[in-house]
Amino acid sequence: MHHLQYNAGMKKYTRLSPQERDLLAHWQAEYLSIRECARRLGRNHSSLSRELKRNSWKEEYYVAIHAQGNADRRESVKAHGKQELKNPEIFEYVTDKLRGGWSPDQIAGKLRFIHPKDRYWWITAETIYRWIYKEEQMKCDQPWYEYLRRKQKKRKKYNGRIVHRSHIPDRISIHKRPKVIDTRKEFGHWEGDTVEGKGHKDGIHTEVERRSRKILGKKVAEITSHATIIIQKQLFGKLPKLARKSTTLDNGRETHLHYELRTALDMDTYHADPYSSWQRGTNEHGNWHLRYYFPKGTDFNEVTEEELQEVIEEINNRPRKILGYLSANEMFNKLLKEIQVLH
Template structure:
């Protein structure tokens, strides 16, 4: 029988071990029958046997469950490596969605969910760490999620992100954007943002209401002034404010939609919204921000050198992609 390596002993295996022990079957024979090493069976008997009753399956399983629960408390983020990675990326301004999404991409499977990271950040035992300060909105307590109409079927002509071409996904072709709306005080107004995936350039327009009419008007103003090669598509979330997305077809633009509650699929935009929040923190009344002030903020963000761009700025890469030379 093929060895099972380091997989944990299961409840069914504990039932068999208890039965064979009662039948005086030797440890090496039990190991052979289960396809496990002699040492793993010895360790199981030593750790989980009852002092008086000997090896009882239900008692052994209870002890194993208790140990597993304690291990989870010691390592709330699964392992020391994941713990260190999460802390590092939080300090660099990554959101839990971005962290979980990147771990999944790098490992080929889900390592940890963004919800687990949020629970860790807001756990009472971790309050002294003030990890919430690394989140864009810096909220001391988690607020119940407010629905923004995330209903896949309600968005007309919706095309899933999973149908997006490889050249967009791998940032090969220039001119593909990710959009979202940053909410203002009391959720009455907002700033619609779009981030270009290749250059990381950020564009933004104020909206007086978070509504589909306002959003599409902002997008048409934003993209209408760009050359066609700079505005090929945008990827959005499933909020009601994006219901009129199909009007971007007038600019020969395609639209794609991320999965519900998967903001990490629009990680470029999410990162930039976090940066924008450093200038305009949660609770800012956008009525007090005029267009010129917003433009100055966006210019400052777009003129910062980025490591992912080889320390060029988004503005430089955007201009180069259009064949435009920026004066030194």
């Protein structure tokens, strides 16, 4: 039995040494708890827990030489230019999803959704894009940009959708949004975005109510702030005040006149973090339903407003499991009646 004890007191995190891994393997064989192993090594127990999950052989046995080999390979990976993707697990996940047709935004969002409290797994869509367009990646037999939907050899600025949160007048971050909105317990809070058409010139502006999942939408002839605020006023202006308390938007330049909703309709407006579509997941899901009818590349000049409203109504009248098999329209009307009775 090993009786060697490391100095007490928590260390600033450093990589486990071969000796520490050897001790950890022996203590695990003796069925010591993770907390006791951590105490003996002067390590945080969560660090050891992560070490055991990452480096156990066949996900069951912790073998020191196997664990050290894994760690050495990770260091080797970093030395060979994959550090932008932080570690081999993220590299494997990102490349697998790229091959599956996922966008960098979807990949980054899903990682945070799966690991909401573990920053080890966090990565931004922008980081993935930078890695894809690195010079050495572009020289591969099959460059990673070919897995992107647009397959652009050179990364272009995103027409009409450039993300500059500091340039949005009177912008209020989603992190300052009342927590009750996060819980979906309060009715009347929306999420907005634009479903872009062919060439990013026109599209549909959508707003989805967070609690009922009801979709509102209308065509926009051009994706600009002036065109968008007009549509938003039209969509929200038809609703009772109790049904339009706030909306949370992305950071596209078409949202720059959002503050007019405050002055004209007494609505609060918030903006999600850049490249963080999961923070507006209700809207993303609503737009996914629309994309079933209007795939990417749709020329909305060939879609009439009447046709669009028929599709939205069909989606809103569909029973939803998450709503106890009520439709979004039924849930919206139910919640509206309840809140009107209270007021």
